[in-house]
Amino acid sequence: MFRRKKAKPAFNKAGKRPVIRSSICTGEQTAGFKDAETGKFHEVMLIRNEEDFQEFLRLYDLAEADVGREW
Numbered sequence: 610m611f612r613r614k615k616a617k618p619a620f621n622k623a624g625k626r627p628v629i630r631s632s633i634c635t636g637e638q639t640a641g642f643k644d645a646e647t648g649k650f651h652e653v654m655l656i657r658n659e660e661d662f663q664e665f666l667r668l669y670d671l672a673e674a675d676v677g678r679e680w
Contacts, residue, residue, distance in 0.1 A: 627669065627676045629656060640665045640676075 625642035630650065632638075638656040643649070653669075656662050666673060 630679050
């Protein structure tokens with residue numbers, strides 16, 4: 610009857626920057642956060658289309674300009 614609101618995923622973004630990693634060979638894209646100090650990438654979700662990308666931005670309250678791309 611009533612739907613629960615989806616809670617935002619708990620993730621500490623301090624010292625991390627949002628990144629979309631793209632495979633050169635297959636074109637597969639994954640969204641996540643890269644640690645500024647260690648360079649370690651924490652994968653959050655698979656990006657299959659524009660709707661998935663917009664969902665990533667909405668979940669983590671990000672602007673499109675804030676997200677970097679890596680190959």
